[in-house]
C-alpha cells in the first residue's frame with residue numbers, strides 16, 4: 001500500500017529509502033572526524049550515489065558540526081537528498097537541528113531517545129512515563145518547525161515490546177513521519193528484528209501512515225542481515241553507512257545492503273535510487289578522506305571482492321565468470337575482475353596472464369617450464385607481480401635454445417668465510433658439476449661456471465636491478481662480455497640475486513657461443529676436462 005510522505009510524496013510499497021548516516025554515525029568512529037570541506041565532498045558523492053536522506057551531523061554537538069549540517073543543507077537547497085540533523089529530546093538540540101537544516105529543500109529533524117529499561121534507568125534516569133512525555137513534547141516541537149520528523153528509539157531492540165509500542169504510538173500521534181528502531185548495540189538476530197517490526201506494524205495505531213526504519217550496528221557482524229530481515233518485515237527506510245563505518249564495529253554497510261537488494265531480487269523484490277556503479281568510487285572517496293582503507297576481503301568494495309587466486313576458480317572464471325561471481329564487477333564500479341597469480345594458480349590463469357601481457361602463444365614445453373618456475377617463485381613470494389611473470393617468461397624464452405643450462409647452484413657464504421659455489425651445468429644435454437671459491441658469492445659462482453665450462457672472456461658489466469619492491473622482489477641481473485671488440489649482454493632474474501647472476505652469466509655465455517659459432521665453429525667445443 002502506498003504511503004504519502006512529506007518529503008517524498010507518494011511512496012510505493014516496494015520503494016526502499018536509503019538514509020545515509022556516514023557523516024553522523026559514521027563520523028562517530030574513533031579517528032574518522034571530517035572537516036567541513038570533506039563533509040561537503042562526501043555529501044556530493046552521496047547525492048550522486050542516489051541516497052535519499054543524508055544525515056549531515058548532530059547540529060548541537062559543536063559549532064563545526066552545525067556549520068557542516070548547514071552547508072550541506074544549503075548545497076541541497078533546490079533538489080537532491082533530504083538533509084537531516086540528529087537531536088536529543090531537548091528543545092535546544094531540536095532548535096539547532098531546525099536552524100541548521102532549514103536551508104535544505106527538504107529538511108528533516110531527527111530526534112532520538114532511549115527506550116530500554118537499562119538506558120532509561122541508568123543513563124537518562126527517567127521513568128517510563130517521563131520518557132513518553134518527552135517523546136510527545138520533543139516530536140511535537142519538531143513538527144511545529146519541520147514537516148519531516150524522524151523519531152528513533154535508542155536501544156529499541158532491547159526495549160520491552162509493550163512499552164516500545166506505546167513509545168511509537170506516542171511519536172506517531174505527535175507527528176513523527178518516520179519511526180526508526182535501532183539495534184544500537186548490535187545485539188539482535190535477524191528473527192528478533194523481524195519480530196519487533198512485525199509487532200509494531202500490527203499493534204500500533206497509525207503504523208500504516210509512517211515509514212518504519214532500521215538502523216543496525218555490527219557488533220556481532222549481523223548489521224546487514226538484520227537490515228534485510230527488517231525490510232522483509234515491512235521496513236522501508238534503511239540506515240547505513242559507506243564502508244559500514246560507525247560507532248564501535250560500525251553500521252550496516254550501504255554497499256552490501258544495496259547489492260544484496262539488487263542481487264537477490266528473487267527474495268527481496270524492492271527498488272531503490274542507488275546508482276550501484278558509483279559504489280566503489282564513493283567507498284574510495286571516503287577511504288581517502290578518512291585515511292582508513294577497507295579490508296581487502298570487504299564485500300563489494302574490498303580489493304579482493306572480485307579477485308581470484310586459486311587455479312580451479314580462475315579456470316572457472318575464464319570459462320564463465322558467473323561460476324564464481326554472483327554480480328559483475330562493473331555493476332559496482334570496478335572496471336574488471338582480476339585473476340591474481342599466486343601459489344594456488346593453475347596453467348589456465350598463467351596462460352591468460354601471458355596473453356594479457358602481450359606474449360605470443362608459447363609452446364606447451366616452454367609454458368610448462370615457465371609455469372614450474374612461476375610456482376617456485378609463488379612459493380617464495382607473497383605477491384607475484386606482472387613484472388615477475390614477464391621476467392621469468394622472458395628468461396625461459398631466452399633460454400629455449402641454450403646449449404648451456406644452469407641446473408644447480410649452492411653457495412656457502414658468510415662472515416669470515418671464503419664464499420664457495422657448487423654449480424651444475426647441462427652442456428649439450430650432459431650434466432657437469434664443479435666448485436670454486438671467490439671474493440664474494442657472485443665471484444665464486446662465476447668462477448664455478450668458468451671451472452665447469454672453461455672459457456676466456458672479458459666481463460665488462462655486472463648490474464643488479466630490483467624488478468619490484470620489497471625484500472622478496474626478484475632481482476634482474478645484466479652481465480656484459482666483450483670479445484674482439486664485440487659485446488654480448490645476458491640477463492637473468494630470480495628472487496635470489498646469486499641465482500639471477502648465474503642465469504645472466506650463462507645467458508651471456510650462450511649468446512657468445514652463438515656469436516663464436518658464426519665466426520669460428522671449432523672454438524665452441526668446451527674442454528672435456530674442466531680446468532683445475
Ligand SMILES: CC(=O)SCCNC(=O)CCNC(=O)[C@H](O)C(C)(C)COP(=O)(O)OP(=O)(O)OC[C@H]1O[C@@H](n2cnc3c(N)ncnc32)[C@H](O)[C@@H]1OP(=O)(O)O
Pocket residue numbers: 025028058060061062087088089090112113114123124125154184247
Ligand atoms: C546512539 C547514538 O549514536 S546517539 C548519538 C551519539 N552521538 C554523540 O553523542 C555525538 C555528539 N555528542 C556531543 O557532542 C555531546 O555529547 C552533547 C553536546 C550532545 C552533549 O554534551 P554534554 O551536555 O556535555 O553531555 P554528555 O555528553 O556528557 O552527557 C549526555 C547527556 O545527555 C543526556 N541524554 C542522552 N541521550 C539523550 C537523549 N536522547 N535525549 C535527552 N537527553 C539525553 C544524558 O542523560 C546526559 O545527561 P546528564 O548530563 O544530565 O546526565
Ligand SMILES: CC(C)C(=O)C(=O)O
Pocket residue numbers: 025086112152153154155180182183184185215217
Ligand atoms: C541515534 C540512533 C539512531 C543511533 O545511532 C543508534 O541508536 O545507534
Ligand SMILES: [Mg+2]
Pocket residue numbers: 025182184215217246247
Ligand atoms: Mg547508531
